[in-house]
Amino acid sequence: MDTENPVELRLGTARGRWVLAATALGSGMAMLDGTVVNVALPSIGADLGASMAALQWTVNAYLLTLAGLILLGGSLGDRYGRRLVFLIGVAWFALASALCAFAPNVELLIAARALQGIGGALLTPGSLAMLQASFHPDDRSGAVGVWSGLGGVGAAAGPFLGGWLVDGPGWRWVFLLNLPLAALVLAVTVRHVPESRDEQAAGRFDVRGAVLAALALAGVTYALTEGLHGLSLLAGAAGLLAGAAFVVAERRSPEPMMPLTLFSSRLFSAVNLVTLCVYGAFGGIFLLLMVQLQTVSGFSPLTSGLALLPITLLMLAFSGRAGRLGHLTGPRLPLFLGPLICAGGVLLLLRIGPAASYWTDVLPAVVVLGSGMTLLVAPLTATVLAAVDVRHAGIASGVNNAAARAAGLLAVAALPALSGLTGDAYQVPAEVDSAFRISMLICAGLLAAGGLLALATVRSDALAPERPVAEPSCEWYCDSTTPPIEPRRGSGNGDAGPG
The missing domain is CATH 1.20.5 (Single alpha-helices involved in coiled-coils or other helix-helix interfaces)
Incomplete structure (x- = not known):
């Protein structure tokens, strides 16, 4: 029986909503953990006596294993079943979260965070691939839009939840929060999500x-x-x-973890480059903004988390519509305007200083930043998946997720050093303020570069329906080990330039 796409669910049906809820909650849990820790870093540093480098590794140990293994996670899902690997990933993530919560020192916390990343690498690509394989083609863009919005809500809500927990029972509850979420995801997935896999996947793992x-x-x-x-x-x-x-x-390799044939699609290559730019910027913004608000502006952890609440609300309200808008207008415009709007919001963040007011300095900046993120995220995800055939959904989403996580990983590693925030400087307001301003200028430049790259390389018709494909030819890509991936309408494989 072909289980590559066993059902074609509609977005408005009860089962479709359950599948969407399970995938969004699962990936949202991983995204939440990618940001919820940021607001707790000053408290973790004070409690465990950690240096700035140790705090960076608290973030980066998670991102490192996530980015390094997420491609393998996508391949495992395509081979053995996306739902099965997703379930294993959720359970693994929950157990690692418990280890983080009870870590007695920063070294064991870093090790447990690395284990968390392995769980994230198993569940993250499967969530998106299950959507792509389960929903009717007419509803995929809308489903991906809602999924992106809810996942973005998880990322944006992280600082608020982290601040509330740090101000209340303590930073260890930042990790314990994942346990009930994981239990809910496991229950819904087992009951409502259909299994899917790539029936042509065979051979050894890379x-x-x-x-x-x-x-x-x-x-x-x-x-x-x-x-x-x-x-x-x-x-x-x-x-x-x-x-x-x-x-x-x-x-x-005859069975590569990352088939280089995917990059024969100019669209796929271009959108992943855009992903590197924008998610590198987001990684730096959400790390350093929390330190700036607490160390320089004197905000409490809870107030610092609440500062990003407008981003959560905007993405929850409008990401689904942004996905549909990208389908109607083509992805080129939102992928160009979204990063530029985000860059404008980042420049407004430069107003945040020692005497910052939430209403006049923080709120306008995060509203502009959230508007750009809302416009950007759903079309970006939908365009990545539209660039390849549906049977490659798992590996394609894995590559894009790896690009996003690697970008955040490198930004978190590089920005503090580039801006002079080393050693215990994160506890000195003047040092943090100077580093924050340098870092935000770098992040704004990355976002602008991503928008201009999208304008130059992404076709307006990239999300248009497929046209019949002729006999495959080595005009697109051939080598001695890997069969060609047939071009799709709007994949950017043709000779024409950007639309």
């Missing part, structure tokens, strides 16, 4: 590729976090060599 990807990210991240000198410089060089070896290994 363990060598997964190891090289993780080593590449670990080496570069260590170098950026510790500074480019001595041992860290050697680690950075080793990371770059591992990255080059990863590309060679993927090209030669």
